[in-house]
Amino acid sequence: MSQLVNDFNSYRSRMNDRIMETANTNIKRFFALDSTSYAEGALPVKTKELLGLVASMVLRCDDCIRYHLEKCHHEGVTHDEMNELFMIANLVGGSIVIPHYRRAVEYWDELNAGKL
């Protein structure tokens, strides 16, 4: 698997473990909500991950973008679908989103290369 994807995931895992060791009950509940909110429901997981991704892009959080790109990849989002989401993110968030869009394209490419 790609170095970029690995590095992101291993840092994220390591620090999430540390958070579970040190956090108080409310923080743990907040993290639990963060999982259950993306579970299958009236909206399918795929749609929810697209929502998480577009929100992360307009708020310009690279780590959040990577996380949801990986989930979208897992849900089988196609290139054409992803490009339409990228357009909405750039449009709503503005050209200030473009540097994050560049890094998203790079990460998306890595995820898709890794799939082979």
Added chain:
Amino acid sequence: MSQLVNDFNSYRSRMNDRIMETANTNIKRFFALDSTSYAEGALPVKTKELLGLVASMVLRCDDCIRYHLEKCHHEGVTHDEMNELFMIANLVGGSIVIPHYRRAVEYWDELNAGKL
């Protein structure tokens, strides 16, 4: 139809007309992109409107929220689907989104009352 919905739409229409009278070519192209990006494509219109709505909520723009709520209503988004989107918006954007969520619930109620 509800006063709240009417007031929003008539101000929006009036100022969009004024913009079309006064704006330069680039601004008109930007507005054109704003329409075509939400058109049916690899992603259905309904999904795109959900994306526009969640982006508007985390960026905390009441007028944008109202606009996309109306489009979502038109696309037949159900209460359960809307609540799952509201949860993701509140979660990703934080409690700072709550006042906008309150106004979104009010507007969503008006739209649904108007449907009867």
Added chain:
Amino acid sequence: MSQLVNDFNSYRSRMNDRIMETANTNIKRFFALDSTSYAEGALPVKTKELLGLVASMVLRCDDCIRYHLEKCHHEGVTHDEMNELFMIANLVGGSIVIPHYRRAVEYWDELNAGKL
């Protein structure tokens, strides 16, 4: 009590009631977390309300500011303390915060007038 304070509180109450009628379980849990996070703990309620207020000011949410101003007032925050918080909010958030600071001063005055 002041009209400004009353109007804010009655709209907030009415819509929170409506949310409790319509929201799903996750949203209710999120609202519950929003209450318990400000409860007395290792940090006193007063400090937590100051934290909530400064966060609301730099994120420029008038309703959130009003809510925490009222809590701070209830916790006995003095004018000098409030001015030092206002300064940090203006400094960290920048002059873009000033219009919200103006409205915060107005609301703070109403709260203090109401106390008499």
Added chain:
Amino acid sequence: MSQLVNDFNSYRSRMNDRIMETANTNIKRFFALDSTSYAEGALPVKTKELLGLVASMVLRCDDCIRYHLEKCHHEGVTHDEMNELFMIANLVGGSIVIPHYRRAVEYWDELNAGKL
């Protein structure tokens, strides 16, 4: 003069007076910096007001936008210049800026009508 312009200016004046009565020294220094930073210097006042306006638009603060629109109007900014600034603001900040752009066009029209 227009009601919209009058209302904005009279509230702003009244609350700035109240701030000068109640604020501490640091806040007063911050307000002083807010004036001197827009004074004629290596960059002309007109350019600085354009900078203040575009910053206010991408940060989506209606009151800040109104304030700088009035200054730009006073500095003789033309419609064509203003439209080019509006385009940069919409482009950089994204479609989330559009509702603020609508209100900016309305205010700019009022300022220019008032000039007659």
Added chain:
Amino acid sequence: MSQLVNDFNSYRSRMNDRIMETANTNIKRFFALDSTSYAEGALPVKTKELLGLVASMVLRCDDCIRYHLEKCHHEGVTHDEMNELFMIANLVGGSIVIPHYRRAVEYWDELNAGKL
């Protein structure tokens, strides 16, 4: 002392020195305000640093977070107090704050390890 803490502080120092060489008077005044606003006053230094930290977290600025974490550490903020602040930051700012929270936990650990 930790590499992470050292690297942050040495870059910050070096660039602040360069700023003092090149900046104009207004910028120097702004930096002076940035110091005096956190001085002991009606609110104790510890409370002010907590305010600076929560504001930095909801605005998602890693360098600002590190700076205030170090000050909080110096003021003797305990783990339980810090976790309550982290909760408020995550709650108000939303899950988009989580990647910054991860890095804050890492830095806080480094500061506390360095204390031994």
Added chain:
Amino acid sequence: MSQLVNDFNSYRSRMNDRIMETANTNIKRFFALDSTSYAEGALPVKTKELLGLVASMVLRCDDCIRYHLEKCHHEGVTHDEMNELFMIANLVGGSIVIPHYRRAVEYWDELNAGKL
């Protein structure tokens, strides 16, 4: 030329090429608008680049800042002019901008050293 400037430009170029290979028509139109909006018009290129820079600073996007710094350098913006812009960015955006200002000073120095 400086390593910092080179690295930024080569990553940016490489990913923009990849975007042109993969993007849909709307995204390409959005990128085209991003170019034409900064072209000479009623406002000179230099003023537009200053607008792009100040917007990038208050929105705190390091890559966008670097891009516009380079354009400003090319347009002959002087140190005194740049410092006045930096002041407005720090003032409007607040002390949260300072870490980006530090990196902007470093990049500006590199650009000016490279000019020799």
